[in-house]
Amino acid sequence: GAVVSQHPSRVICKSGTSVKIECRSLDFQATTMFWYRQFPKQSLMLMATSNEGSKATYEQGVEKDKFLINHASLTLSTLTVTSAHPEDSSFYICSASSPGGYEQYFGPGTRLTVT
Amino acid sequence: QQQVKQSPQSLIVQKGGISIINCAYENTAFDYFPWYQQFPGKGPALLIAIRPDVSEKKEGRFTISFNKSAKQFSLHIMDSQPGDSATYFCAATVNQAGTALIFGKGTTLSVSS
Numbered sequence: 655g656a657v658v659s660q661h662p663s664r665v666i667c668k669s670g671t672s673v674k675i676e677c678r679s680l681d682f683q684a685t686t687m688f689w690y691r692q693f694p695k696q697s698l699m700l701m702a703t704s705n706e707g708s709k710a711t712y713e714q715g716v717e718k719d720k721f722l723i724n725h726a727s728l729t730l731s732t733l734t735v736t737s738a739h740p741e742d743s744s745f746y747i748c749s750a751s752s753p754g755g756y757e758q759y760f761g762p763g764t765r766l767t768v769t
Numbered sequence: 770q771q772q773v774k775q776s777p778q779s780l781i782v783q784k785g786g787i788s789i790i791n792c793a794y795e796n797t798a799f800d801y802f803p804w805y806q807q808f809p810g811k812g813p814a815l816l817i818a819i820r821p822d823v824s825e826k827k828e829g830r831f832t833i834s835f836n837k838s839a840k841q842f843s844l845h846i847m848d849s850q851p852g853d854s855a856t857y858f859c860a861a862t863v864n865q866a867g868t869a870l871i872f873g874k875g876t877t878l879s880v881s882s
Contacts, residue, residue, distance in 0.1 A: 660812075686867040697858060697874045698813070703867055747812050749870075756801050756820075756864055760812040 656682050658750050660761035667738055667768055675733045675764045677748030683728035684750035688758065689721075692745045704731045738768040771796060773861050775873025782880050788846040790876045792859035795840065799861040803870070804833065804844045807856045816857070817844070849880045 657680040667673050677687055686705050690698040702723050704710045710723035720742075722734040731750075735742055747763040774793045782788045792802075803818035819826045819833040819842065826833045832845040846853055856877050860870040 658812075688869055695877075697872045700869050703869055705867055745810075749812075751867070757803070757815060757818065758870055759815060760805070763810070763812045765810070 656680075656750070656752055656757070656759040658684075658748065658759045658761040660748055660764050662764060663762060664765045665767070667766070669739055669768055670737055672734055672736045673738055673766060675735075675746055675748075675766075677731045677733070677750070677761050679729045679750040679759075682750075682753060684731075685728065685753075686751045687725060687731040688749045688751075689723060689731070689733050690747045690749065692747060692763075694745075698747065701733075735766065738766070740768045742766065743768045771871055773859060773871050773873045775859050775876060777876060778874070779877045780879070782849045782878065784849065784851060784880055784882045786849050786880075788849045788853065788878055788880070789843060790857055790859070790878075791841065791843045792861075792873050793839075793841045794861050794871075796861070796863075796871075797840070798863050799871075800864050802833070802835065802842050802859065802861050804831075805858045805860065807858065807875075813858060846878075849878075851880045851882050854878055854880050 659678045661676045689701045701716045702710045702712045704725040706725045712718045725731040749758045749760045804816045805813035806816045807813040817828050817831045830847045835842045856875045858875045859873040862870045
């Protein structure tokens with residue numbers, strides 16, 4: 655099956671600093687990648703849809719200046735949390751669509767803790 | 770109309786029993802219905818998926834039943850095992866490039882030994 659990786663798996667940063675999370679599709683080209691946020695014992699909340707070579711589409715209520723998304727190639731998308739604050743602490747998960755379009759494969763997630 | 774309603778929120782099943790999780794949707798344009806399994810601290814893993822042209826799909830101990838007229842679909846886990854203890858999410862989407870999944874709220878399954 656298709657494999658999606660994320661790096662780092664865990665990150666702790668100080669309030670006010672920026673953190674970059676990478677999402678890679680390892681064995682397929684992903685035209686579209688998605689970024690989700692998940693709070694404990696809750697469902698996945700879509701943050702943005704990222705298409706290679708174009709600007710990301712953000713969901714309502716997601717600050718685009720705070721959560722910068724770049725989809726520089728067909729196998730890499732990055733999420734940068736700028737000026738992080740404790741309330742940004744969460745589990746961030748990316749997914750990538752298979753070339754056929756139907757299936758989405760998820761990365762293992764990144765646990766962000768802002769102190 | 771974009772919601773996917775999932776029930777129950779939590780489920781406890783004896784080892785060897787059948788686990789059943791139900792989902793309902795409103796948007797008749799949805800044409801792909803996957804189920805994901807998520808263990809604590811991990812990303813969701815695609816378990817099984819169905820399209821509306823079939824009423825049932827089985828893969829090993831996992832079966833999806835799909836009722837197009839009722840706009841409902843369910844996951845059945847036969848011979849449930851402690852290793853199946855996880856959170857299960859149903860989802861739905863339209864097969865268009867760049868279309869995101871709409872997730873249910875999840876069901877936490879505990880299989881007791």
